[in-house]
Amino acid sequence: MPGQMTMxxxxxxxxxxxxxxxxxxxxxxANAGSVAASEDQAYRPLRPVFAEHLDAANGISTxxxxxxxxxxxxxxxxxxxxxxxxxxxxxxxxxPVDENAEMVEMLEASxxxxxxxxxxxxxxxxxxxxxxxx
Amino acid sequence: xxxxxxxxxxxxxxxxxQRMGVLGSNIANAATPGYKARDxxxxxxxxxxxxxxxxxxxxxxxTRYRVPVMPSLDGNTVEMAxxxxxxxxxxxxxxxxxxxxxxxxxxxxxAIKGE
Numbered sequence: 001m002p003g004q005m006t007m008x009x010x011x012x013x014x015x016x017x018x019x020x021x022x023x024x025x026x027x028x029x030a031n032a033g034s035v036a037a038s039e040d041q042a043y044r045p046l047r048p049v050f051a052e053h054l055d056a057a058n059g060i061s062t063x064x065x066x067x068x069x070x071x072x073x074x075x076x077x078x079x080x081x082x083x084x085x086x087x088x089x090x091x092x093x094x095x096p097v098d099e100n101a102e103m104v105e106m107l108e109a110s111x112x113x114x115x116x117x118x119x120x121x122x123x124x125x126x127x128x129x130x131x132x133x134x
Numbered sequence: 135x136x137x138x139x140x141x142x143x144x145x146x147x148x149x150x151x152q153r154m155g156v157l158g159s160n161i162a163n164a165a166t167p168g169y170k171a172r173d174x175x176x177x178x179x180x181x182x183x184x185x186x187x188x189x190x191x192x193x194x195x196x197t198r199y200r201v202p203v204m205p206s207l208d209g210n211t212v213e214m215a216x217x218x219x220x221x222x223x224x225x226x227x228x229x230x231x232x233x234x235x236x237x238x239x240x241x242x243x244x245a246i247k248g249e
Binding site for chain 1: 172193222
């Protein structure tokens with residue numbers, strides 16, 4: 001049947017979603033501690049939003065990345081008059097990235113990625129067994 | 135024809151394959167907020183199928199939401215340990231059903247060849 005979701009498509013989409021999550025966490029880690037001249041310009045952590053995507057024809061559902069949003073956290077003001085980006089009060093704005101939270105996020109994403117691969121390889125193995133049956 | 139040939143094992147294999155998809159969906163949605171984990175009650179699905187129901191209908195009527203041991207704050211009810219165990223159990227049962235089918239086909243082949 002055309003257009004029906006298979007176990008492979010399910011796995012592929014779930015893995016790309018986890019990859020988006022991992023990339024977001026990596027971007028956040030890369031920008032940890034970066035400073036900006038004003039509150040508006042400061043980096044805010046990226047957060048992907050996942051949503052369920054149901055294939056009603058066979059009751060299988062996969063993951064869809066609904067969008068990548070900026071977390072609503074206020075940047076940290078730091079008084080550093082010698083900094084080239086400091087404003088008239090001598091303050092710079094540091095990105096509010098929680099390194100520990102990002103590391104946990106990354107670990108969880110990679111674990112769930114691994115899980116999906118495991119499930120997919122089992123499914124592939126069973127499908128091949130069925131194909132070879134004679 | 136194929137129903138008589140494979141008997142209960144043909145229907146069982148279909149349900150096992152579908153259950154693999156449903157459990158795979160749960161594993162895929164482990165991080166989706168608000169996702170409710172589902173599972174197929176295999177015995178109920180097989181009973182409905184053998185009672186003359188069609189494949190999709192009997193599977194849908196036997197699909198249930200999983201009751202979580204400890205619900206998470208974002209409304210997601212996927213628990214990895216439960217899902218992995220169910221997936222492994224289903225894979226073993228699928229292999230067993232394949233074995234039964236293989237035996238059946240072998241018997242028939244022998245009968246046809248007259249060995």
